[in-house]
Amino acid sequence: MSLEQSLSRLEERYRDIQQEIAGHANPGSAEYTQLLRELSEMEPVIAKAAEWQSGVKEFAELEQMIEDRSTDSEMRELAREEYYALKERLPMLEREVQLLLIPKDADDERNAILEIRPGTGGDEASLFAADLLRMYQRYAELQGWRFEPIDVSETDVGGVKEASVAVSGRGVFARLKFESGVHRVQRIPTTESGGRIHTSAATVAVLPEVEEVDIAVAEKDLRIDVYRSSGPGGQSVNTTDSAVRITHLPTGLVVICQDEKSQHKNKAKAMKVLRARLYEQKRQKLEDERAAERRTQVGSGDRSERIRTYNFPQNRVSDHRINLTLYKLDKVVVGEALDEVIDALITEDQAARLAAVEEA
Structure with missing residues (x-):
């Protein structure tokens, strides 16, 4: 399964949980608490994924700006600097997302x-x-x-x-x-x-x-x-x-x-x-x-x-x-x-x- 497919599934589940929490009849129940815990565990992954996806989009825009001959030379040079900085950073962001997607050992936080x-x-x-x-x-x-x-x-x-x-x-x-x-x-x-x-x-x-x-x-x-x-x-x-x-x-x-x-x-x-x-x-x-x-x-x-x-x-x-x-x-x-x-x-x-x- 590709990273994009994994994130798509995760984001769908994240939205479903948000809806379940919003419409839950018994906020004091064990089920409600479990939904909150699951949502809390997903939030760091969602945030990091959004950062990576935003970077990918920005990278494509910078590439287009550099290739566009109508772009001002000074702007093109600034875009080129940002492009290479982002090119170096994106693989690290992608790796961080991948690691966050790995299923965790439920006992890891135990004594x-x-x-x-x-x-x-x-x-x-x-x-x-x-x-x-x-x-x-x-x-x-x-x-x-x-x-x-x-x-x-x-x-x-x-x-x-x-x-x-x-x-x-x-x-x-x-x-x-x-x-x-x-x-x-x-x-x-x-x-x-x-x-x-x-x-x-x-x-x-x-x-x-x-x-x-x-x-x-x-x-x-x-x-x-x-x-x-x-x-x-x-x-x-x-x-x-x-x-x-x-x-x-x-x-x-x-x-x-x-x-x-x-x-x-x-x-x-x-x-x-x-x-x-x-x-x-x-x-x-x-x-x-x-x-x-x-x-x-x-x-x-x-x-x-x-x-x-x-x-x-x-x-x-x-x-x-x-x-x-x-x-x-x-x-x-x-x-x-x-x-x-x-x-x-x-x-x-x-x-x-x-x-x-x-x-x-």
Whole structure:
């Protein structure tokens, strides 16, 4: 479908919504609210399309003015300057319109639940998982997001057995969703006396955070256990039974939270993670039914199932999905250059979805 056809459909739908809103019998209804939301989402596209269409029309008029020999020479020269400036600007405007026309992921504006687990590699994998946790925490700080631990289980050597955190802010899921998958590290462990490079892995899952209205969870489907929270090596860190383990009986999903001293707060956080996981299952099922190609959220943690490799000896980060290599690992692992990787992934995703829209 051409850009003109896509815009024609959009403008027709925009007019229809305006008429529906104007003649709606119940302005307080959910349907009315949905129409307003849809209209609001379309307005930036309509505005940008009008700017592009106006530019195309002006470009044709300038071209005609330049070719018309009866035009005053001074006017022709001014027209020529505007013509070349517009000729350079129009492709960028067209690209902006095309990107705005791409169907958006409905979950892009949601907050996210970030889960990290060590994979292959023993203690070194757990240490790498801790490094990834710090990287995302620092990245969140640089973005102005809130980074709130839900459950972080540490090892005796300072690594991470498992970590769940809530990340909240503007467009969190849209930027972090591409981090899902297996991350591989190549480096010399501090315990390695021979100077040999070891390879280990950690898995990252990024789930959209959902509200109770998005996913209803019946109390009868839950088994809730409370116990005393523990630190590295099983040592007790709390004198009350504040840790919470929630088992969702229909699916077998288990969520643990012991970060807070309050049992009530731990339960609330655990329910937040459970709803996110159940929602992700629902997303997966819908996308499978549409035969949509999708990146796996969490693999087995095996080294071969990698999306990205962090090579410390060469100060190199390679994202294997888009063949991107950066020699600034030191800046990526502290969150400073992670944007460069994420921006490249978003650009690639936009190009793929734009191609799909054009083929439709």
